[in-house]
Amino acid sequence: MIHSMTAYARSDVKADWGSASWEIRSVNQRYLETYLRLPEQFRSLEPMLRDRLRKRLARGKVEVNLRFELTENAGDTLQMNEKLAAQLIEKAQHLHTMAGIGQLNLVELMRWPGVLEANEQDMDAIGKELLEKFDETVDHFLEARASEGQALEKMIVERLDGVTEQAAFVRGRMPQIMEWQRQKLNDRLAEVKEEMDPGRIEQEMILLAQKMDVAEEIDRLDTHVAETRKVLKKGGACGRRLDFMMQEFNRESNTLASKSISTDITAAAVELKVLIEQMREQIQNIE
Structure with a gap:
């Protein structure tokens, strides 16, 4: 089977963290040339993407574009480190008992480093999911070429x-x-x-x-x-x-x-x- 160097494919991703879409298009070119447009937080994926393309394509000017959008307020939820908080409460109560002073101040306790943390998105996990979707997009792209x-x-x-x-x-x-x-x-x-x-x-x-x-x-x-x-x-x-x-x-x-x-x-x-x-x-x- 022969393949055209002119083709287009797109795949969309929707998840709890937000949405993304891959677009791959190509035109004829004497050799294989790849151009990647990625959000800054996914620049580390570039070598892997180029390697995947080289393994499956021989010629053509190939343009890859990734659009990525986090869900609004996706990283604003606070998580408590309960183990650390329990240890701090125990130590604080012990000190209060020894010193014979007032009640434990919970607000001050929550300000202790590591007790409360923002639930940041796991970008490595998201990157892995995006790579899987990229492979799927390349499959569609090759089908279009065929x-x-x-x-x-x-x-x-x-x-x-x-x-x-x-x-x-x-x-x-x-x-x-x-x-x-x-x-x-x-x-x-x-x-x-x-x-x-x-x-x-x-x-x-x-x-x-x-x-x-x-x-x-x-x-x-x-x-x-x-x-x-x-x-x-x-x-x-x-x-x-x-x-x-x-x-x-x-x-x-x-x-x-x-x-x-x-x-x-x-x-x-x-x-x-x-x-x-x-x-x-x-x-x-x-x-």
């Missing part, structure tokens, strides 16, 4: 069918074109009433046929079609390989056009160029 990749593959296969059709057309027309060229040469000789040795005419036709011969180019086009289908079937990160194949296709179509002496062959060469360019444009988006 879906787009299937559409690209279908389009490319259709163009490959067109290349095969044009190559078969040129191969079938060449005998007729050669006969037409032979007749054209004879007609010109007749017009000028110039007699030529039949052997010389045949020699000229052989030289002309060599210049016009496109059998090798047509065979290579068929070979390139077969190889491209093989690369598509294998899948994986094959974008660069496919881009190289398009260069080979272009080379053969250019040679075919340069050898053409028929409007039919010229039209076929132009159609080949159109098909190849359509494939090349889409292959730029393949990982």
Whole structure:
């Protein structure tokens, strides 16, 4: 299966501590480039996020955005350290008994460091939860890439069918074109009433046929079609390989056009160029 480099995915998180959302989007790029936008309190997650992306992606400009919002007053609840408070009460009562002074002041007791603490959110636990949701978002992101990749593959296969059709057309027309060229040469000789040795005419036709011969180019086009289908079937990160194949296709179509002496062959060469360019444009988006 091939994957497109263009995709988008989003996942939302809702919990007691608040809400968050991951967004991942990518476009085509020669290499893998990752850009992360994270809230300051989660900057420590950046190396792990990059590592996760490198393990699952090969190419593309990937942008990751995390939006995070704590529930209002989520960290305002006070918690009592009852064990510490009990020890302080016991010691304080003992001192009051020894000193014979008034009652224990509970307000002063609560001011003792560590007796009352704000219930701060456990950011490590939240970070772990966000990482799990990030992995899930990457799964969705890869599914989107695969879906787009299937559409690209279908389009490319259709163009490959067109290349095969044009190559078969040129191969079938060449005998007729050669006969037409032979007749054209004879007609010109007749017009000028110039007699030529039949052997010389045949020699000229052989030289002309060599210049016009496109059998090798047509065979290579068929070979390139077969190889491209093989690369598509294998899948994986094959974008660069496919881009190289398009260069080979272009080379053969250019040679075919340069050898053409028929409007039919010229039209076929132009159609080949159109098909190849359509494939090349889409292959730029393949990982």
